[in-house]
Amino acid sequence: MDYWAKAPERRDQLVLFPTRLDDAVPADAPVRLLDEILRRLDWSAWEQGYDLRHGQPPIHPRVLAGVLLFGLLKRLRSTRVLEEALTVRLDFRWLAEGFQIDHSTLSKFRTGHAKELRQLFVQVGLVAREAGFLPLTQLAFDGSRVRANNRRSGTRTPTELQAYRKVLEEQYAELEQRWNAADRAEGQAPGAELSKELSDVSRRLAKLDSVLAELERAQAAAEAVPNRIPVTDPESRIAPNKDGGFAPNYTPLATTDAQSGMIVGCDVIAQTNEDQFLVSQLEHVQQDFGLPGLSPEVLADGMMCTGENLQQLAERNVTLYSPSKLADPTTNPACRADLSVPVPQAQWELLPTQELKSADGKQQLQLTKDAFVYDADSDCYRCPWGQRLDHASTCQAKLKTGSHERRRYKSDPVLCATCPLRARCLKAGADPS
Numbered sequence: 001m002d003y004w005a006k007a008p009e010r011r012d013q014l015v016l017f018p019t020r021l022d023d024a025v026p027a028d029a030p031v032r033l034l035d036e037i038l039r040r041l042d043w044s045a046w047e048q049g050y051d052l053r054h055g056q057p058p059i060h061p062r063v064l065a066g067v068l069l070f071g072l073l074k075r076l077r078s079t080r081v082l083e084e085a086l087t088v089r090l091d092f093r094w095l096a097e098g099f100q101i102d103h104s105t106l107s108k109f110r111t112g113h114a115k116e117l118r119q120l121f122v123q124v125g126l127v128a129r130e131a132g133f134l135p136l137t138q139l140a141f142d143g144s145r146v147r148a149n150n151r152r153s154g155t156r157t158p159t160e161l162q163a164y165r166k167v168l169e170e171q172y173a174e175l176e177q178r179w180n181a182a183d184r185a186e187g188q189a190p191g192a193e194l195s196k197e198l199s200d201v202s203r204r205l206a207k208l209d210s211v212l213a214e215l216e217r218a219q220a221a222a223e224a225v226p227n228r229i230p231v232t233d234p235e236s237r238i239a240p241n242k243d244g245g246f247a248p249n250y251t252p253l254a255t256t257d258a259q260s261g262m263i264v265g266c267d268v269i270a271q272t273n274e275d276q277f278l279v280s281q282l283e284h285v286q287q288d289f290g291l292p293g294l295s296p297e298v299l300a301d302g303m304m305c306t307g308e309n310l311q312q313l314a315e316r317n318v319t320l321y322s323p324s325k326l327a328d329p330t331t332n333p334a335c336r337a338d339l340s341v342p343v344p345q346a347q348w349e350l351l352p353t354q355e356l357k358s359a360d361g362k363q364q365l366q367l368t369k370d371a372f373v374y375d376a377d378s379d380c381y382r383c384p385w386g387q388r389l390d391h392a393s394t395c396q397a398k399l400k401t402g403s404h405e406r407r408r409y410k411s412d413p414v415l416c417a418t419c420p421l422r423a424r425c426l427k428a429g430a431d432p433s
């Protein structure tokens with residue numbers, strides 16, 4: 001049978017490749033737009049960092065930065081992969097104008113110009129804005145989770161770290177003694193093995209100190225000090241993985257222009273409280289792009305729909321489009337004109353509830369917090385039965401996001417004992433007193 005499709009291009013067939021590199025890249029290829037933008041930027045600050053009198057002439061920073069940026073656009077981050085792309089991909093070869101750049105040059109450039117590259121990211125956005133591609137009238141904000149460079153089990157408590165440091169210090173002192181003794185002994189140089197052991201312990205001590213320094217920094221910054229800190233990547237924190245379970249993670253944040261799809265702001269945090277960074281990230285976009293105010297519309301997931309964010313954005317005339325977990329006040333019968341009047345029995349089924357497991361393992365419907373309405377004038381809550389819940393105590397609650405003030409409001413147990421709603425208000429078996 002010889003019915004298989006014939007290869008369109010045989011390997012031994014002579015072919016005529018385009019004579020110019022420029023002919024190999026289509027006129028509307030995205031790489032041409034990036035190149036156009038890069039050529040409009042001012043590179044004088046970058047150029048000042050080069051000695052243009054001695055040694056081999058350097059490759060212009062525009063080319064190197066362009067390769068790294070185009071790599072990000074094509075999801076190629078590894079400098080080894082970029083080195084390969086510069087050989088086998090015509091768009092990369094075109095962008096680099098045929099320069100064969102090795103991975104170590106790209107890596108050194110990336111680490112040596114981290115700050116400038118971040119600024120370049122903003123400059124590219126500014127050029128896109130000048131060209132009318134970036135209206136910045138509607139932004140989208142979200143966070144994600146990426147695994148840190150740390151094993152799940154590679155975490156220690158602060159006490160364990162201190163104890164381990166003591167052990168290492170003792171080891172170091174003992175090795176140092178042996179080294180000095182060998183050094184003093186006539187005609188005997190300290191062995192290579194001893195030298196290796198000493199430098200190994202010294203390296204582990206330095207690593208441990210960097211972990212302890214991170215703990216001190218978190219304490220000084222009044223951040224929530226983790227119970228267990230990742231040892232290899234101490235700036236990360238144990239947090240839920242994207243695919244379930246817990247491990248040391250980071251939370252990257254991205255702010256995107258909804259119309260163009262361009263990322264206009266980004267950051268990486270270790271905590272999982274990205275909702276608390278919404279306003280500050282929008283402010284960064286405002287500063288970077290010189291906007292007179294925050295972008296008027298923001299899209300975000302339900303996590304960002306917190307009272308604090310809603311209040312801050314409303315004060316700045318920003319409309320937040322976000323799914324809300326709060327009950328709709330127009331359909332919630334607890335939101336009534338006179339809070340001292342009980343919700344009519346005919347509307348009890350409409351009160352916001354959630355299914356909870358009772359102490360005996362049975363599922364039961366229980367009123368959510370939305371069924372209790374805050375009366376700011378009297379600093380009290382009103383329950384659906386119209387009873388006042390007065391402020392009883394204040395404490396500091398330690399949450400993942402740090403220390404927060406928690407105010408408790410209490411109902412009168414005598415009234416609760418006779419309330420017809422107590423079955424769905426109190427937990428099964430709970431004593432109203």
Ligand code: SF4
Pocket residue numbers: 383384385386387411415416417419420421422425426
């Ligand atoms: S049980 Fe108490 S708090 Fe709950 S609705 Fe009845 S009176 Fe209000």
